[in-house]
Amino acid sequence: MEVVSQNRCFDGVQMVCTHPSQVCGVDMTFGIYLPPQAEDGPVPVLWYLSGLTCTHENAMIKGGFQQHAAEHGIAMIFPDTSPRGEGVADDDAYDLGQGAGFYVNATRAPWTAHYRMYDYVLDELRGLVLDNLPIADVHGVTGHSMGGHGALTLALRNPDRFDSLSAFAPIANPTRSDWGRKQLSAYLGDDESAWACYDASLLLEEHGWKDAILIDQGAGDQFLDLLRPEALATVLARRRQAGLVRMQPGYDHSYYFVASFAGEHVGWHAERLHRRRN
Amino acid sequence: MEVVSQNRCFDGVQMVCTHPSQVCGVDMTFGIYLPPQAEDGPVPVLWYLSGLTCTHENAMIKGGFQQHAAEHGIAMIFPDTSPRGEGVADDDAYDLGQGAGFYVNATRAPWTAHYRMYDYVLDELRGLVLDNLPIADVHGVTGHSMGGHGALTLALRNPDRFDSLSAFAPIANPTRSDWGRKQLSAYLGDDESAWACYDASLLLEEHGWKDAILIDQGAGDQFLDLLRPEALATVLARRRQAGLVRMQPGYDHSYYFVASFAGEHVGWHAERLHRRRN
Numbered sequence: 308m309e310v311v312s313q314n315r316c317f318d319g320v321q322m323v324c325t326h327p328s329q330v331c332g333v334d335m336t337f338g339i340y341l342p343p344q345a346e347d348g349p350v351p352v353l354w355y356l357s358g359l360t361c362t363h364e365n366a367m368i369k370g371g372f373q374q375h376a377a378e379h380g381i382a383m384i385f386p387d388t389s390p391r392g393e394g395v396a397d398d399d400a401y402d403l404g405q406g407a408g409f410y411v412n413a414t415r416a417p418w419t420a421h422y423r424m425y426d427y428v429l430d431e432l433r434g435l436v437l438d439n440l441p442i443a444d445v446h447g448v449t450g451h452s453m454g455g456h457g458a459l460t461l462a463l464r465n466p467d468r469f470d471s472l473s474a475f476a477p478i479a480n481p482t483r484s485d486w487g488r489k490q491l492s493a494y495l496g497d498d499e500s501a502w503a504c505y506d507a508s509l510l511l512e513e514h515g516w517k518d519a520i521l522i523d524q525g526a527g528d529q530f531l532d533l534l535r536p537e538a539l540a541t542v543l544a545r546r547r548q549a550g551l552v553r554m555q556p557g558y559d560h561s562y563y564f565v566a567s568f569a570g571e572h573v574g575w576h577a578e579r580l581h582r583r584r585n
Numbered sequence: 586m587e588v589v590s591q592n593r594c595f596d597g598v599q600m601v602c603t604h605p606s607q608v609c610g611v612d613m614t615f616g617i618y619l620p621p622q623a624e625d626g627p628v629p630v631l632w633y634l635s636g637l638t639c640t641h642e643n644a645m646i647k648g649g650f651q652q653h654a655a656e657h658g659i660a661m662i663f664p665d666t667s668p669r670g671e672g673v674a675d676d677d678a679y680d681l682g683q684g685a686g687f688y689v690n691a692t693r694a695p696w697t698a699h700y701r702m703y704d705y706v707l708d709e710l711r712g713l714v715l716d717n718l719p720i721a722d723v724h725g726v727t728g729h730s731m732g733g734h735g736a737l738t739l740a741l742r743n744p745d746r747f748d749s750l751s752a753f754a755p756i757a758n759p760t761r762s763d764w765g766r767k768q769l770s771a772y773l774g775d776d777e778s779a780w781a782c783y784d785a786s787l788l789l790e791e792h793g794w795k796d797a798i799l800i801d802q803g804a805g806d807q808f809l810d811l812l813r814p815e816a817l818a819t820v821l822a823r824r825r826q827a828g829l830v831r832m833q834p835g836y837d838h839s840y841y842f843v844a845s846f847a848g849e850h851v852g853w854h855a856e857r858l859h860r861r862r863n
Binding site: 525 | 592593594595596599646647649651652803805836837839841842844848
């Protein structure tokens, strides 16, 4: 693991690191924020998964999370959204290939060689940061848009690995959306039965979740038809699943929306992660 | 004035606007954040002037100011750092021409036709926002690096126009720095007597300031030799000028530094601007 940059931020440190990834077969880059409390020992960590077209940088620059992470004494990890570089398959569309890994393990050519973001985030990057940084083995996960989909599907399938769960404007039902069907078909093939384990609404219906789930969604989001929050809200209500889907009036899909609610999400996770640790 | 975009943010609205500028002779773009309190009537405004290479966008995306402006009920304006576009003189260097207006009124060719950022910020943009937006005629000013220089020089020369003053890592003594001598020579000519009215340390020596001044400076800033905070600190002490130059250990010149202290600066201005208004 190589440290590319580090900047002091809210008395902690914002780092960018690269490392060779066995899972993705290329070097991967991620951002990590360590709060000042990490100087005194390992701290719980909140994973933030980003949306389409993003790299590790967008949320760490535009989300305003560091202030809240410093206040609450938790670290934050900002993984990239796909493998990148020469030799990594890509597509001309913004929503397939590099920048659009969808947090799945691809099983179809040409994607299968590198596109294994599910295993990368769940196992490899987790192991790397636990081995190399002052991170306690206590994890929450959140994300925005495609990253909200990633957060929900990773957590719902692995309740032993995550102790808190939230999302910002997640792609909530990708098997029924053009943000999903195209990508799942490309990465996994046309057999839709293989897609269900990457659909938050279907997973919540099947498994539920062990604690409350926090979802914020801008009511003025220009992509509401693609995100399908109503699918997740329906399952939540039908299953009597603890949690809340908050439709936030006037907010759109941008990072101005994410930043506006970043503090509440970090507080939500910190409360649960610190309780879990004690 | 045309509204290019607006995004809901911390229950207020982040807008980007363009307008034809008489002073600069081209269309100019600026960002403005209106806090939720502006729905009930005009609010005081804090001007944020950006540094070299920046546009109106950098601080509004990376500074995290909106949260604090919403909390304190003040608007924020983010002007561009120079005129731009075809027909506007430029230079290959990052620190001269477009993106590097230095908040001066140029008097030398080829700059004199468009580079009048001093008058633009002080008069034209001020009049425009007062006429068109729910802004009270009560102003504070801050900025970063070249923009800190702009904030200090605009306020020190116009104490009737500004009621609060701070800066982040300002170019504090440009007549003695390579961030200054090159640009002042290009924009104003080689007669150094014309430069003094654009040097914060010289202006503070001559005029003082009617209230306390807040300066934050990263002690790990990679550009300390160019910024020369020691010149401003010396004048502050020698004149018994109220104020503080805080050397912040470990912080560099980036927006991670700016964001870390944005809340304290907004609070500093809000206290003074609201007091002035009452």
